[in-house]
Amino acid sequence: MTTTTTAPAAPAARVAAPARRRRHGRPEPIAYLFLVPALLVFTVFVVIPALVGIFYSFTDYVGFGDWSFLGLRNYAALLGDPGIREAYGFTLGFSLVTVVVAQVIALVLAIGLSKRIRFAAGLRAIFVIPMVVSGIVVAYVFNYLFSNTLPAFATAVGFDPLTSSILGNPDLAWLAIVVVSAWQTIPGALLVYTAGLTSIPSDLYEASSLDGAGPWRQFRSITLPLIAGFVLINTILGIKGYLGVYDVIVGLTGGGPGNATSSVAMTIFGGFTGGDYAYQMANATVFFVITVLISVLQLVVSRGRNIRL
Amino acid sequence: MTATATTPLQGSVTAPVDDRRRRPGRARRRSWPLTVALALCSLTVLAPLYVTLTMAFKTSEQSVEGNAFALPAPFNPASFAEAWQLTRFPVSFSISVGVAALTVALTLLLSSLASYAIVRYWSHRFFRWSFVYLLASMFLPFPVIALTEIKLTALTGLDNPLGVAILHAMFQLAFSVLLFSAYLRSIPVELEESARIDGATTWQVFWRIILPLLGPMIATVGIFAFLASWNDFMLPSMIVSDPTLQVLPVVQNIFQSQFGTNYNVAFASYLMAMAPTIVVYLIAQRWVISGITQGAVKS
Numbered sequence: 001m002t003t004t005t006t007a008p009a010a011p012a013a014r015v016a017a018p019a020r021r022r023r024h025g026r027p028e029p030i031a032y033l034f035l036v037p038a039l040l041v042f043t044v045f046v047v048i049p050a051l052v053g054i055f056y057s058f059t060d061y062v063g064f065g066d067w068s069f070l071g072l073r074n075y076a077a078l079l080g081d082p083g084i085r086e087a088y089g090f091t092l093g094f095s096l097v098t099v100v101v102a103q104v105i106a107l108v109l110a111i112g113l114s115k116r117i118r119f120a121a122g123l124r125a126i127f128v129i130p131m132v133v134s135g136i137v138v139a140y141v142f143n144y145l146f147s148n149t150l151p152a153f154a155t156a157v158g159f160d161p162l163t164s165s166i167l168g169n170p171d172l173a174w175l176a177i178v179v180v181s182a183w184q185t186i187p188g189a190l191l192v193y194t195a196g197l198t199s200i201p202s203d204l205y206e207a208s209s210l211d212g213a214g215p216w217r218q219f220r221s222i223t224l225p226l227i228a229g230f231v232l233i234n235t236i237l238g239i240k241g242y243l244g245v246y247d248v249i250v251g252l253t254g255g256g257p258g259n260a261t262s263s264v265a266m267t268i269f270g271g272f273t274g275g276d277y278a279y280q281m282a283n284a285t286v287f288f289v290i291t292v293l294i295s296v297l298q299l300v301v302s303r304g305r306n307i308r309l
Numbered sequence: 310m311t312a313t314a315t316t317p318l319q320g321s322v323t324a325p326v327d328d329r330r331r332r333p334g335r336a337r338r339r340s341w342p343l344t345v346a347l348a349l350c351s352l353t354v355l356a357p358l359y360v361t362l363t364m365a366f367k368t369s370e371q372s373v374e375g376n377a378f379a380l381p382a383p384f385n386p387a388s389f390a391e392a393w394q395l396t397r398f399p400v401s402f403s404i405s406v407g408v409a410a411l412t413v414a415l416t417l418l419l420s421s422l423a424s425y426a427i428v429r430y431w432s433h434r435f436f437r438w439s440f441v442y443l444l445a446s447m448f449l450p451f452p453v454i455a456l457t458e459i460k461l462t463a464l465t466g467l468d469n470p471l472g473v474a475i476l477h478a479m480f481q482l483a484f485s486v487l488l489f490s491a492y493l494r495s496i497p498v499e500l501e502e503s504a505r506i507d508g509a510t511t512w513q514v515f516w517r518i519i520l521p522l523l524g525p526m527i528a529t530v531g532i533f534a535f536l537a538s539w540n541d542f543m544l545p546s547m548i549v550s551d552p553t554l555q556v557l558p559v560v561q562n563i564f565q566s567q568f569g570t571n572y573n574v575a576f577a578s579y580l581m582a583m584a585p586t587i588v589v590y591l592i593a594q595r596w597v598i599s600g601i602t603q604g605a606v607k608s
Contacts (some may be wrong), residue, residue, distance in 0.1 A: 036420070046454065119344065
């Protein structure tokens with residue numbers, strides 16, 4: 001139903017636009033009634049809290065009582081705070097590794113599923129399951145596997161490095177977080193890539209193989225360029241999600257051992273119990289700016305390379 | 310492998326998959342090696358679920374042994390009764406359902422109305438800028454406003470499941486408006502103009518013509534809103550001040566401290582938390598996947 005109505009409609013709507021503009025020279029009052037409620041609650045519950053938070057980041061507010069302006073002192077203190085620097089280092093590094101791991105696996109699986117295989121629908125259904133389960137619960141399950149099953153298995157086969165839980169190892173705990181985060185986010189990326197792959201006309205592959213192109217060459221010269229837009233969407237959304245990582249860490253390591261896996265989100269939340277409210281608001285503001293910058297950077301880089309979005 | 314039949318080259322293990330493209334006559338042939346490889350990959354998804362299932366039916370003695378893949382012996386379903394009581398399952402489950410349902414309802418209502426107004430009056434600056442205003446929040450992660458949000462909800466008496474539902478809906482708004490407006494742009498304006506000539510009001514046009522046409526996108530937006538709300542831990546754990554009103558994912562944390570070694574009870578609880586969505590998903594699988602795909606691609 002959708003396709004039959006939308007396909008011929010798109011150009012028609014565009015042609016009709018000027019006529020419509022003339023007819024409704026001024027929007028009816030009810031049009032505002034449709035839009036304003038959404039704007040209002042959105043402003044109250046999202047925009048104002050964000051602005052208030054940014055405002056307090058320039059003060060010494062502790063969450064209650066009096067406060068006075070500090071200017072940029074909170075921000076200056078952030079730069080010299082080793083705990084904060086570690087949290088940013090961990091979060092950025094973790095996001096980068098996870099986005100690469102998840103995208104590569106998702107793309108490989110999507111290509112595999114797009115081939116002529118048995119039980120394609122059933123396999124796809126299984127691969128998407130992680131999308132519908134709660135991240136914290138999954139993290140608890142993996143917590144058991146990493147701290148009990150994996151060491152027991154390593155002991156049985158005599159593989160020394162893994163005989164104690166990797167969650168207790170400051171150098172390896174982040175790997176567990178990468179594994180569980182990727183496990184959870186691969187399905188979303190997989191579905192986007194599946195949609196991208198089906199949009200590639202198959203005669204492109206036929207023509208190129210007549211010219212003698214092998215599978216790898218076809219992947220590099222046809223598949224990859226044509227799904228570049230989908231790769232971009234996936235990495236932007238992926239990195240944004242990974243930067244805010246929280247649930248998985250709570251379920252696996254709680255930020256430990258020590259502060260080895262403490263993410264930026266966790267340090268911000270510490271501000272509510274730790275009494276350094278204004279300081280953590282400055283942290284949150286910096287975090288927001290970094291998130292936006294990374295997204296914009298990705299967009300600019302891709303524009304420069306003529307990737308269509 | 311199919312490739313070796315025509316070319317005596319070695320090392321063409323990956324080739325057979327693509328062979329169907331080369332020879333349309335063989336298009337019917339399905340690749341077994343690739344199927345097996347993908348099936349093995351799917352074990353990474355199935356294994357944790359299998360462990361959850363078997364652990365839930367073990368005795369507490371067997372559950373501490375560490376061999377998560379062993380079958381339960383003896384079979385012990387008593388863990389469920391204990392988990393049911395500890396998590397106050399009926400209460401936390403109902404709260405989770407309520408929060409998710411309210412999130413979906415609020416998201417659909419606010420974003421469909423707003424998107425319709427935005428698309429139909431796109432030529433007006435106010436509507437165009439509202440779109441940009443709402444969409445800008447796509448890049449705003451929740452941790453950034455979490456602290457002020459906690460204060461705001463405490464101040465307004467919304468430090469409860471109702472507040473969680475409102476905030477969940479707010480964080481779905483940008484994405485939902487994006488999906489709805491992309492879809493609405495493809496609906497021809499003539500459809501509603503003929504209705505207007507017959508004397509329909511804007512509200513009637515929206516309710517009788519636009520909303521039915523939005524059907525598939527309503528499903529997509531609804532699925533995304535439901536999953537985001539149902540599975541969330543961060544926001545309710547911050548906002549809800551009364552522990553007896555917590556949602557299902559958050560109450561699972563009791564097993565991290567007090568009942569440290571009763572893994573069987575913990576896993577029975579995890580299973581009860583995971584099973585509802587997995588079962589619903591498996592029943593409506595095709596529908597859910599097409600809904601999610603539509604959303605993911607439109608974004």
